[in-house]
Amino acid sequence: MNLIGTKWKPLILFHLLEGDLRSGVLQKKIPGISNKMFTQTVRELEKDGLVFRTVFPVVPPKVEYGLSKRGESLEDILRSLDTWGLNDCQD
Secondary structure, eight states: OTTTOSSSHHHHHHHHTTOOEEHHHHHHTSTTOOHHHHHHHHHHHHHTTSEEEEEEOOSSOEEEEEEOHHHHTTHHHHHHHHHHHHHHHHO
16 A cells, blocks of 8 residues: 555556557646646655666657556456446446
């Protein structure tokens, strides 16, 4: 729970199940997250080995995030949380 037990980490990880995403695209998929909190959260996820960051040497800068093997191992848990949340909203 120390690795994914915050408000934003599971959401970021869940969206990365779709595949690698550019930083701006990923942030837009998470309404309500500030730039500062997004940056802090993805840095923590990267430090913990759950995501990787690819920086492309272009102008303007292009950064993509993706799930590492360790992050991919959370897929069943993340999908179960999503299913539970959808069912809970319907009750």
